Amino acid sequence: MGDEKETPEKRRERLRQEEVKGNPTGNLNDSSHRAHHGSLVDLVGGMGWKGTGVLIILVIAAFVIFPLFFR
Incomplete structure (x- = not known):
């Protein structure tokens, strides 16, 4: 009911x-793996939609924009 x-x-x-x-x-194996490496689900779930959007923009910038400046 709740x-x-x-x-x-x-x-x-x-x-x-x-x-x-x-x-x-x-x-047990899953939990030990997450303890050592983290989990994308936990990261995105904790940030919310705004934080996830910023993370996506940073990843795009890292792979697209930064290589243009450092050629």
Whole structure:
């Protein structure tokens, strides 16, 4: 009944926690990999749409604009 007010971030986290409870050993490798390397899903989910837009612009600038100046 309280699902109507649940934000997408909280719902994603709740579903992830349920998956971990159902299959703890299968998730062990994934969690250790994320701990060492991070996760793009966690990064984008924490920033919101404005932060994601800025990140995309910075990546485009790094691969397109900067090489033009440093040829």
